[in-house]
Amino acid sequence: MTVTIYHNPACGTSRNTLALIRNSGEEPEVIEYLKTPPTREALAGLIRRMGVPVRDVLRQKGTPYAELGLGDSSLTDDELLDAMMAHPILINRPVVVTPLGVKLCRPSEAVLDILPNPQRGAFAKEDGEQVVDAQGHRLI
DSSP states (O other): OOOEEEEOTTOHHHHHHHHHHHHTTOOOEEEETTTSOOOHHHHHHHHHHHTSOGGGGBOOTTSSTTTTTTTOTTOOHHHHHHHHHHOGGGBOSOEEEETTEEEEOSSGGGGGGTOSSOOOSOEEOTTSOEEEOTTSOBOO
């Protein structure tokens, strides 16, 4: 089985998501998408598989979103994808692919919905918030 995470190690949500994947016993394929961005076709395919609008995968905070005028609702999906290809930081993260689906995992515990294996023990986010108890049961 393969689990893939499009990861940014500078992002706490992405680090927590990666840790939850590992807490299920999986060692995922980690793609640092800022260093190795997906192709346009791959990104469009991921978004299609998520079943969400392209705009929902567009990151605003800490990106050139405003200066590029990406809040303009008249922009097409193709134009938004072009912007994400030109500026990968605009791709929201983390995106996780498992045999059970593809999901933008914000908040990080959203990954639990698509992990094929249960959690193997307690897990707390970096900020101390408990997500999984000692028996591997989801708390939030």
